[in-house]
Amino acid sequence: MDFRGPKCYPIDFCIYFCYTLCMMKSKKVTFADIAAYTNFSKTTISRYFNNPDSLTLENQQKIADALVALDYKENKVGRILASGKTEFVGILIPNLYMHYYAEMLNQILATYETYGYKFLVFAGHEKKDVERKYIEELLAYNIEGMIVLSPTISSEELAAYNIPIVGIEREDRCICSVNTDNYMGGVQAASLLKKCGCDIFIHINADLSKGVPAYGRIQGFVDICEEYHLLHELIFTDLSSSFEENRTKLFQIVENLEEKYPLKKKGIFMPNDTHANVLLNILIQKYGELPSTYRIVGFDNSPISSEAVIPTSTVGQQIPVIAREAMELLSMQMTERKKRKPTPLAEPIHKIIPPVLICRETT
Amino acid sequence: MDFRGPKCYPIDFCIYFCYTLCMMKSKKVTFADIAAYTNFSKTTISRYFNNPDSLTLENQQKIADALVALDYKENKVGRILASGKTEFVGILIPNLYMHYYAEMLNQILATYETYGYKFLVFAGHEKKDVERKYIEELLAYNIEGMIVLSPTISSEELAAYNIPIVGIEREDRCICSVNTDNYMGGVQAASLLKKCGCDIFIHINADLSKGVPAYGRIQGFVDICEEYHLLHELIFTDLSSSFEENRTKLFQIVENLEEKYPLKKKGIFMPNDTHANVLLNILIQKYGELPSTYRIVGFDNSPISSEAVIPTSTVGQQIPVIAREAMELLSMQMTERKKRKPTPLAEPIHKIIPPVLICRETT
DNA sequence: TTGTAAGCGTTATCAA
DNA sequence: TTGATAACGCTTACAA
Numbered sequence: 236m237d238f239r240g241p242k243c244y245p246i247d248f249c250i251y252f253c254y255t256l257c258m259m260k261s262k263k264v265t266f267a268d269i270a271a272y273t274n275f276s277k278t279t280i281s282r283y284f285n286n287p288d289s290l291t292l293e294n295q296q297k298i299a300d301a302l303v304a305l306d307y308k309e310n311k312v313g314r315i316l317a318s319g320k321t322e323f324v325g326i327l328i329p330n331l332y333m334h335y336y337a338e339m340l341n342q343i344l345a346t347y348e349t350y351g352y353k354f355l356v357f358a359g360h361e362k363k364d365v366e367r368k369y370i371e372e373l374l375a376y377n378i379e380g381m382i383v384l385s386p387t388i389s390s391e392e393l394a395a396y397n398i399p400i401v402g403i404e405r406e407d408r409c410i411c412s413v414n415t416d417n418y419m420g421g422v423q424a425a426s427l428l429k430k431c432g433c434d435i436f437i438h439i440n441a442d443l444s445k446g447v448p449a450y451g452r453i454q455g456f457v458d459i460c461e462e463y464h465l466l467h468e469l470i471f472t473d474l475s476s477s478f479e480e481n482r483t484k485l486f487q488i489v490e491n492l493e494e495k496y497p498l499k500k501k502g503i504f505m506p507n508d509t510h511a512n513v514l515l516n517i518l519i520q521k522y523g524e525l526p527s528t529y530r531i532v533g534f535d536n537s538p539i540s541s542e543a544v545i546p547t548s549t550v551g552q553q554i555p556v557i558a559r560e561a562m563e564l565l566s567m568q569m570t571e572r573k574k575r576k577p578t579p580l581a582e583p584i585h586k587i588i589p590p591v592l593i594c595r596e597t598t
Numbered sequence: 599m600d601f602r603g604p605k606c607y608p609i610d611f612c613i614y615f616c617y618t619l620c621m622m623k624s625k626k627v628t629f630a631d632i633a634a635y636t637n638f639s640k641t642t643i644s645r646y647f648n649n650p651d652s653l654t655l656e657n658q659q660k661i662a663d664a665l666v667a668l669d670y671k672e673n674k675v676g677r678i679l680a681s682g683k684t685e686f687v688g689i690l691i692p693n694l695y696m697h698y699y700a701e702m703l704n705q706i707l708a709t710y711e712t713y714g715y716k717f718l719v720f721a722g723h724e725k726k727d728v729e730r731k732y733i734e735e736l737l738a739y740n741i742e743g744m745i746v747l748s749p750t751i752s753s754e755e756l757a758a759y760n761i762p763i764v765g766i767e768r769e770d771r772c773i774c775s776v777n778t779d780n781y782m783g784g785v786q787a788a789s790l791l792k793k794c795g796c797d798i799f800i801h802i803n804a805d806l807s808k809g810v811p812a813y814g815r816i817q818g819f820v821d822i823c824e825e826y827h828l829l830h831e832l833i834f835t836d837l838s839s840s841f842e843e844n845r846t847k848l849f850q851i852v853e854n855l856e857e858k859y860p861l862k863k864k865g866i867f868m869p870n871d872t873h874a875n876v877l878l879n880i881l882i883q884k885y886g887e888l889p890s891t892y893r894i895v896g897f898d899n900s901p902i903s904s905e906a907v908i909p910t911s912t913v914g915q916q917i918p919v920i921a922r923e924a925m926e927l928l929s930m931q932m933t934e935r936k937k938r939k940p941t942p943l944a945e946p947i948h949k950i951i952p953p954v955l956i957c958r959e960t961t
Numbered sequence: 962t963t964g965t966a967a968g969c970g971t972t973a974t975c976a977a
Numbered sequence: 978t979t980g981a982t983a984a985c986g987c988t989t990a991c992a993a
Binding site: 308311315316321331332357374513524538539541544 | 671672673674675676678679684693694695697700701703704707708710716717718719720721734735737738739740841872875876879882883886887901902904905906907
Binding site: 626628629630640641643644647648672673674675676677678679680681682 | 969970971972973
């Protein structure tokens with residue numbers, strides 16, 4: 236279509252124009268159409284969007300009117316190609332089954348209002364090759380940065396992609412990251428159980444490597460126990476299997492504890508709220524209530540902790556804060572990278588977000 | 599960079615080449631580079647990717663080698679611009695706080711392996727204007743289709759965008775959709791409670807409009823009750839507020855029921871598993887167990903139903919099936935649309951997925 | 962303040 | 978089987 240012509244249009248043209256407009260429903264209006272319609276150049280139209288102040292008010296108005304008349308819809312693909320800026324951020328998440336990841340994604344998505352970045356989301360289910368493939372795909376779309384919640388690929392390998400990356404609650408030696416202060420979480424949990432007057436302090440967790448942030452929970456818990464010379468025990472067990480299997484394992488652990496510490500008041504710090512809830516339910520089914528010889532603290536402050544039969548005390552992660560900080564950290568790197576002479580970070584930045592202890596009815 | 603030259607390269611060139619390769623780490627290798635390097639045209643390189651059989655095996659190999667030598671990374675933005683195919687699908691979801699939405703997104707993302715579509719995800723939190731803005735943004739990236747879980751914008755308005763759309767569990771008069779067979783769900787719930795020998799059949803739900811699929815649950819429940827002349831009662835109450843408020847409301851409802859039907863065996867069909875769990879916990883805290891005069895059925899089969907103190911019976915939604923069918927339906931429309939002479943659907947297609955009754959310990 | 966023209970990295974259409 | 982050339986829709990020097 237070509238609207239080039241006199242400023243005043245004869246009726247024939249109007250008819251043609253209407254016709255064209257109808258046809259256009261399927262086609263698409265481009266800067267070229269607007270330029271022809273307004274008798275400006277494509278450049279001027281582009282400027283209207285990117286630097287409107289460089290046009291006279293009158294001409295701004297003309298173009299604005301044309302946009303409405305032609306029902307222009309922007310097409311960002313051309314802009315990406317020409318400018319290289321996609322405003323895409325890739326997200327690599329293990330799954331959305333666990334509430335922690337879902338809520339984190341929720342909060343990350345919410346930062347769209349602040350930063351305007353769009354999110355391409357992939358759930359890798361912790362399969363290394365699959366996740367590598369996803370990263371390649373993301374890179375092919377010229378994402379400007381990536382947020383990685385998945386623990387699978389080493390930070391070293393991630394760093395080699397040479398794009399802005401922020402890790403959340405994962406091994407982060409070579410990349411920027413935002414983590415909960417897990418150590419403080421362990422400290423808070425132990426302190427709370429101590430305040431409850433427990434005799435024996437128990438922490439159940441997987442046998443984590445020191446590289447992952449969550450290891451801090453174990454350390455913090457143990458440090459407090461040792462500082463105050465509290466009788467304590469770490470129970471390492473893999474609770475990543477099915478709900479039923481976990482239940483069986485925890486049931487056995489309870490049996491063992493009751494045999495080993497029959498009369499003691501047991502303070503148990505669980506690795507997350509889901510498992511805290513399983514433990515709680517085992518006790519409720521056994522005793523009809525939470526015996527006063529048991530105190531329980533979970534981790535995360537996920538919905539299950541407040542929705543449990545007995546609302547459960549927990550070390551709450553500040554997911555909205557973590558998401559915001561992660562985006563801030565990423566945005567900083569991405570902005571830096573767009574400069575003519577970018578100065579990459581000398582060292583990865585690691586932000587630590589304090590947890591919030593939430594006391595409910597199990598302590 | 600320009601590799602055009604003899605097929606055999608002098609050492610100087612090799613040095614230059616290595617140098618260039620190093621420089622390239624930041625730049626990007628394009629078809630032009632590969633073409634120059636291999637002495638083919640850009641067209642041939644393009645064909646290597648899109649229609650390799652049209653090249654001789656020998657030449658395929660040459661190009662394959664060049665890709666490795668130059669460390670080529672595909673750039674899909676150019677392809678999009680030239681072909682108009684983005685392979686992007688937009689997802690409009692209310693939130694990821696509720697497990698139902700999170701798991702649905704999870705399953706939709708998993709279809710990447712089958713269809714290859716990438717997902718741009720927005721959480722609209724049921725704000726109409728915000729969601730409209732998100733749709734505009736999605737459209738600006740030339741998404742090929744959209745999956746809408748959010749109930750906010752009418753199907754009429756959605757249909758006017760004139761792109762392939764599939765709605766999930768929402769009003770769907772003017773768009774394709776995939777829904778659970780809510781009516782059958784209501785029937786199953788009522789039948790299960792009947793089998794338990796209940797005297798009074800109660801369904802608690804919001805006062806839904808007939809347009810939304812979930813209305814079927816009420817209808818199915820009532821129809822069975824009437825067919826078998828069962829004493830029944832619908833209790834309409836808004837349970838969309840905070841956990842604590844919902845708890846208070848349900849507590850009051852329990853009090854009322856016990857006053858109204860003191861000796862009867864009450865079969866209660868809850869609108870979802872979260873609320874079924876709240877009800878269950880209220881009863882457990884009141885009686886230390888689930889009294890035999892109460893039978894409970896939830897809806898969704900979300901984790902809370904199996905993780906509750908007493909694993910709760912529920913009408914399970916087949917989320918993986920729904921997600922797959924939705925993508926299939928969308929993919930069909932998107933494929934049709936890419937044809938030279940597309941035949942749009944005469945009528946929106948509505949798929950109905952049967953629920954699966956899951957009997958646990960509350961019935 | 963506005964316009965011209967050259968890209969950006971592919972694909973599509975011819976023609977050879 | 979291959980190549981030249983023109984899109985695709987926008988941005989960005991540079992010029993006017």
